[in-house]
Amino acid sequence: MPSIFMSRRALACGIAAAPIGLGAAARVIPAAHGDGLSRSAEAIRQEIHFDAGRKRVFDALTVSEQFDAVTRLSDAAALAAAGSQPTAISSDAGGHFTLFGGYITGRHLELLAEERLVQAWRAASWKPGEYSVARFTLADHGAGTKLILDHRGFPDGQGAHLARGWHLNYWKPLAMYLLRA
Numbered sequence: 735m736p737s738i739f740m741s742r743r744a745l746a747c748g749i750a751a752a753p754i755g756l757g758a759a760a761r762v763i764p765a766a767h768g769d770g771l772s773r774s775a776e777a778i779r780q781e782i783h784f785d786a787g788r789k790r791v792f793d794a795l796t797v798s799e800q801f802d803a804v805t806r807l808s809d810a811a812a813l814a815a816a817g818s819q820p821t822a823i824s825s826d827a828g829g830h831f832t833l834f835g836g837y838i839t840g841r842h843l844e845l846l847a848e849e850r851l852v853q854a855w856r857a858a859s860w861k862p863g864e865y866s867v868a869r870f871t872l873a874d875h876g877a878g879t880k881l882i883l884d885h886r887g888f889p890d891g892q893g894a895h896l897a898r899g900w901h902l903n904y905w906k907p908l909a910m911y912l913l914r915a
Contacts (some may be wrong), residue, residue, distance in 0.1 A: 776893035807907035
């Protein structure tokens with residue numbers, strides 16, 4: 735006996751093929767898996783411990799002068815020196831940041847002092863409009879700080895390069911900076 739109910743896929747395709755707007759029509763092209771989900775996206779998760787309190791770590795990531803000093807200790811110091819844009823980090827949610835001579839730019843999506851920093855983050859080498867989300871979570875770890883980075887949404891194939899870059903250009907120089915500061 736035929737069912738009077740359509741499958742979700744048949745219904746979605748029927749709705750998508752229906753006229754919309756002023757006579758324009760759209761058509762759904764089913765994804766390889768049929769549900770439209772990508773199962774190949776790379777993501778980075780790194781946990782780093784620093785021998786400094788959360789305020790010092792958070793400030794080093796969010797205060798222009800401090801992050802500029804971190805940058806000068808990194809493997810990307812030459813890139814920052816050659817760049818035409820100075821380090822600039824807004825202190826407001828929604829504000830912009832420019833790092834490494836303008837090679838890294840973006841906007842703060844969330845700033846929760848000493849706890850969390852979430853950024854729409856991009857490299858200048860990416861195609862226009864390509865942004866990722868970098869989330870920094872800070873927690874007490876003994877007398878120091880545990881920082882967890884979750885970085886998602888970057889262009890395919892960039893994961894290994896970015897994972898290495900976080901260590902060489904953020905964590906290693908940040909640890910050196912915190913020891914000196």
